[in-house]
Amino acid sequence: MKTGISIFTCLLILSLTACKPDLQFPVTDGHQHTHVDLNTGGLPPMIIPAENPLSVEGIALGRKLFYDNLLSANNTMNCGSCHQLRNYFVDSNLALSVGIDGIAGTRNSMPLFNIGYSKKFFWDGGAADLESQVMGPITNPVEMHETMANVVNKLQSHPQYPSLFKQAFGTDVVTSKLIFFAIAQFERTLISANSKFDQWKRGEATLTAQEQRGLDVYTNDQKGDCTHCHSLGSTFTDFEFRNTGLDSIPVDKGRALITLDSDDDGKFKTPTLRNIAMTPPYMHDGRFATLRQCIEHYNKNFKYTKNLAPELKILPKNRMTEGDIDDLIAFLETLTDHEFINNKNFDKPE
Ligand code: HEC
Ligand code: HEC
Structure with a gap:
């Protein structure tokens, strides 16, 4: 059955529709948003949902929320705890x-x-979608373990947040939906597009002979x-779901947990x-510590x-030599954007 939808997804949809009536876009109270045209730094234009356009105020609010411990039950954890800028927005080496x-x-x-x-x-x-994703970690019992109602209350009674919501969305009434919208706006700005590979494509850098050979290994079928x-090229993934044969019997059923299709x-x-x-580490369960193992x-x-x-x-085993693997690793290393982690706009606000 390919069309099954999980209860979780239904809840997300329900909760979003449930909080829909309290907001109208575009905001009509005369408040001026500062519209942002996202600079994707050479990546293709990004499709921004019409109902959640990027604004300077929305992005700033999302950034503050992303790094705010108030989003967790005991006020000790924020999104940035497990998505750390200095680690390219993953955890510090935790599987x-x-x-x-x-x-x-x-x-x-x-x-x-x-x-x-x-x-x-x-x-x-x-x-x-990115907006509805935000509820997952906040309410997940093994992550931030909080309820949306509590988060909304904490932000509503906060000295700064109501006015920041007003600036971003034209209303000082904090809702789950607006929290999701603001964080999604911030997340959309996190562009990484200045690796050596990008510089090479723009004619600003040269690949070494080994990196060049690694690129050939990467593309050679x-x-x-x-x-x-x-x-x-751009995102280095087509975002599709696949079984890569990690386990004969998968412990984590992955996509099937959502589609209910074996x-x-x-x-x-x-x-x-x-x-x-x-x-590192790699794969959905962090089982591999190195690129060589992958x-x-x-x-x-x-x-x-x-x-x-x-x-x-259809691929024969042992088709890559040790030399091919060394070359491939050298190529993968050209995909690092060293500048990204120093971008102050992505860091916790002062
Ligand atoms: C306790 C650690 C932890 C916290 C806190 C956390 N995340 Fe995550 N995040 C994860 C893990 C683990 C995954 C993968 C979960 C899965 O697939 O089930 C993930 C996945 C995601 C994804 C999906 C990325 C993709 O490519 O599909 C997004 C987006 C995301 N998190 C954003 C956030 C936001 C926003 C917050 C704060 C509201 C947050 N996370 C808080 C650990 C965390
Ligand atoms: C059939 C599609 C497919 C092909 C071909 C493929 N991959 Fe993957 N790759 C995936 C999927 C799906 C995952 C996630 C698997 C998981 O975690 O269960 C993945 C995960 C990875 C990871 C871990 C990423 C992370 O963030 O944890 C690396 C590294 C990787 N692949 C490199 C490669 C390299 C190098 C090649 C060529 C030798 C390759 N892949 C070929 C689909 C593919």
Whole structure:
């Protein structure tokens, strides 16, 4: 059954519709928003939902909320706790993220740069848009373990927030929906597009002979064949869900938890490979510590499971030599945008 929708997704949709009546766009009370045209730094234009246009005030509010501990039950954790700018918005080397009660979840934190291009969110695609994604971590018992009602109350009685919501959305009545909207606006600004690879494409840098060979391994369908899924160029992923043969019997059913279709067992969202050298450990459960282990998985360790991606099914094992693997790693290292983590606009506000 391909069309099943999880209870979680339904709840998200319900909760969003439930808070819809208290807001009108565009805001009509005479408040002037400062519209933002997102500079995507050479990446394709980003589609911004018409109901949540970017504004200077909305982005600033979202940034403050992203880094605010008030979003967690015991006021000790914020989005930036598990999505740290200095680690390219993933956790610091943790395989599984740990929430406010010291309990680990079952999945590896995901990077948030270029997230505005993604179609579905979470490793299993359980959230349909960036706005509705925000409720997940706030209310997840092993993450921030808070209720939306409490968050709304805390922000409404805060000395600054009501006026910041007023500036961003024209109303000082704090709602879940506006919290989601503001954080999504901030997340859409997190563009990473200035790696050596980008500079090379713009004619500003040269790839070494080894990096060049690694690029060939990446694209060659007799070698890496990475391009089929981690498409070369802008986001380095097509965002589709696939089973890469990590386990004969997947412990985490991934996409199937959402679609309830056993053909989706063990399928996970194809992650970006930008900044990949900087975001270990790897895979949905953080099982691999190094890029070499990831590549060895594709080269020889993947399992011929029922749902194995057709692209992998037809590839012979041991098709890459040790030299190919060294070259491929050198190429993947050119995807690091060293400037990104120093962008003050992405950091916790003063
Ligand atoms: C306790 C650690 C933790 C906290 C706190 C946390 N996250 Fe996450 N985040 C994760 C993990 C782990 C995943 C992957 C979860 C999954 O797939 O089930 C994730 C996934 C995401 C994704 C999906 C990315 C993608 O490519 O699909 C987004 C977006 C995100 N988080 C944003 C946020 C925001 C916004 C907040 C604050 C409201 C937040 N996170 C708080 C750990 C955390
Ligand atoms: C059939 C599609 C497909 C192909 C081909 C493919 N990948 Fe992946 N890749 C995925 C998916 C899906 C995941 C997430 C798997 C998971 O966590 O269960 C992934 C995960 C990864 C990760 C971990 C990313 C992270 O953030 O944890 C790396 C690194 C990676 N792939 C590199 C490569 C390289 C290098 C190649 C070529 C040798 C390649 N992939 C070929 C689909 C693919």
